[in-house]
Amino acid sequence: MTRTEYSWLLPSAMAADPDLYDPGPAGERSVRPPARGRVRRTVRDWIVDLVFFLFAALMALVVVEQSDQFGNSRAVVHFDELVGLLSCGAIWLRRRWPVQLALGLALVGVLSPAVAGALIVAIFSLAVHRPFRPVAIVGGIMIAFGVVQPFVRTDPTTSAGASIAAGLVILLLATGWGMLVRSQRQLYVALRERAHRAETEAALRAEQAQRLAREAIAREMHDVLAHRLTLLSVHAGALEFRPDAPPAEIARAAGVIRDSSHDALQDLRQIIGVLRAPGDGGPGDRPQPTLATLDALVEESREAGMAVVLDNRIQDPDRVPAALGRTVYRIAQEGLTNARKHAPGAEVTVAVTGAPGNGVVVAVDNPAPAGPFEAVPGSGQGLIGLTERATLAGGSLEHGRTGDGGFHVRAWLPWAA
Known part of the structure; x- marks a missing residue:
């Protein structure tokens, strides 16, 4: 001064x-x-x-x-x-x-x-x-x-x-x-x-912390809601273009829409809840996803009509840290969401391998769609958010088109011995 x-x-x-x-x-x-x-x-x-x-x-x-x-x-x-x-x-x-x-x-x-x-x-x-x-x-x-x-x-x-x-x-x-x-x-x-x-300096640090918190909340909101809302969009589109579908398929699609809407609402409440101070009547924290919930994510996608192959070869999965497991879950979730939007009907492979000291590799691959389809619009923010999430975890992420017109997402995340 x-x-x-x-x-x-x-x-x-x-x-x-x-x-x-x-x-x-x-x-x-x-x-x-x-x-x-x-x-x-x-x-x-x-x-x-x-x-x-x-x-x-x-x-x-x-x-x-x-x-x-x-x-x-x-x-x-x-x-x-x-x-x-x-x-x-x-x-x-x-x-x-x-x-x-x-x-x-x-x-x-x-x-x-x-x-x-x-x-x-x-x-x-x-x-x-x-x-x-x-x-x-x-x-x-x-x-x-x-x-x-x-x-x-x-x-x-x-x-x-x-x-x-x-x-x-x-x-x-x-x-x-x-x-x-x-x-x-x-x-x-x-x-x-x-x-x-x-x-x-304290004001600048507080402002930076607020900005980082907003970015983290926005990333989490996108990763959580994109998966749920994509399910809603796909099944709502199916009901719109196939009004003559059998009653059993219509009932199954309606059930998926109902469950996805409920889960999306719960996830949104959870994200908004972190912005509230303790004791103000906010909702209780829901369990955060981990590597153990990856099977449930794949099963949910299969129930929505996707063909998903899960190859989980993690050594000693009980030792996987919660933060690492959550990052693996979010990467797989975003990969499945993108495949559902841009390659409906294609078989998706989710491969997770790793061991303590070597890190964890998450790969989501899907071929090109089998026929014409009406793509669900996307902004590309999901892949950007995944890259930031992997970088913050100390790892890296790459993605892009494959030679047969499909799409490939691969991430490496560190796992201390």
Whole structure:
């Protein structure tokens, strides 16, 4: 995030100085924006500046009072009063020009100790609003001026060495305090930025999870309902084009339509049920298909009039994981559905082979239809969904036309030893 982007996270008094949050490479000060773009002072800013002004004014009054008591001339006393007053007024410029203010007060402080309070405020503000390099440079200059000051304006009550030591301690304390405040504010900004970034990433992950869940539900809905609705379409078409069929065939077709409609409704309820939260009255979960239910799928297709040959040569079928068995079932189900729609009357072969460590191979083959027929329309989404399902399981799937005009679907799925 840039300074402009995360400045809304901060109090306006902190956002008023963008350089605080962008020290630049190797601690160099970045370019400050023009003054016209600055944030207006808040009540907090006015209170802080007023406290600093009163502190500088109090220090100036003490120094002027001591200057008068030490027997200085009236001109020197008036000079101290004027310098102290101007330095207190300069406090209001500490955010805009902290470097210039600190250097100017340090230079004037050599001639008049009345700027001592304003000088402490200036070095504190400099440490808050600028990185270490300019603070160190200005601090070194101020130390040099502080060494000279006791010899220009001597203090009868204190030796030059004591004055220099006291000034150095006060300078270091003000600088350290300012750097501590700067570090705390930068930490605050970093934490807020990190929290904002974490929220954004969490929202993206949630959105991706929702998209994947929708895709999984759509794939499951297609695989489940396509099989049932194809049965309905085939038998309804038979009733439409053969109204003179024997009553037994009509009754059998009607029974298949009824059973398929019921199963389709149950499957649809199950899929919609996964979208509901627990305890909201949703239907109970129906058993998921596994490899053991593959025989029932083939038998259901045979009852619908299909000629299906099942070749199941799975070694140790009881060890087949539930997820793997469900994927095998869905691939076989989609293959039978496509054969029913595009090759009615043709014999379909479903071959399942595999062993732990070698994986499972599922193959569904059908020859070309024996004669003319009215094809059931399809969108091709089923094969796309099967490919995605096999890929998600860690396997692969291939399909296509055979040389005799038939169709072939073959999938390999991993099975750990």
